[in-house]
Amino acid sequence: MTPPKTFSAKTFILVTLLVVFGSAGNLLFSAGMKQIGPIPDWSTAALHAVAVKVFASLWIWLGITSMLLFLAAFLLVLSWADFSYVLPATASMYVFIPLLGHFLLGESVTILRWLGVALICLGVVLVGRTPANTTKKD
């Protein structure tokens, strides 16, 4: 009897790709929406005006492309790995988003935030030590 396989190169690569594309997508959406500005009110006319601006924004389209690549990587990894395994692993985005938000968008990152980042990393490592698939019947 072999011990359960808890790590595989293809799981690691797919999770890395989805973290990179997910982080980039969120930052691109943020940059795009900041450029467009807050939604003034919820009237149909205002929402229509915002929607036109959203779909005319290059940042938003780059964000959508990044998110589609994120979705493809996410779906492929879910074809074999548990959702409760992949989901915490995607939290690695929390490590990159404050970092990139700080350096690219000028948002502040405090000591408490860095402590959170450390806990996330530890949590992701723990989840990574559990079997990626617990539902496979073989």
Added chain:
Amino acid sequence: MRTAVALVILVLAGTGGDLAAAHAMKRIGEVKSFAPAAILRVLGRAFRDGWMWVGIAQMALAFCSLLALLSWEAVSFVIPATALSYVTGALGGKYLLGERLTPLRWAGIALVSVGVMLVCLG
């Protein structure tokens, strides 16, 4: 208030969408070949599965909520504030998809959630 409502929609619709998509992918089975043609074939099959569209509808709702939130809050608040998804996602994985959550996995998920909350508070 509008932030709270948008966050609830984002978390519940986001988790529900992911769970439905995960269910669709499990029905298709493990992807073994990563040749572009094979990947496109798998994704093509996935998008002919009804569960995938149940997921996409919920993801679209979550996406609209995310865009609205990002227009008035900082990205470093919005994304960490979705921390609850880890708990709802783990519960969904256990009770809806039949995954076995070991104490080690729960511990990891708990650390991730606390970490995300700290990121949010910081």
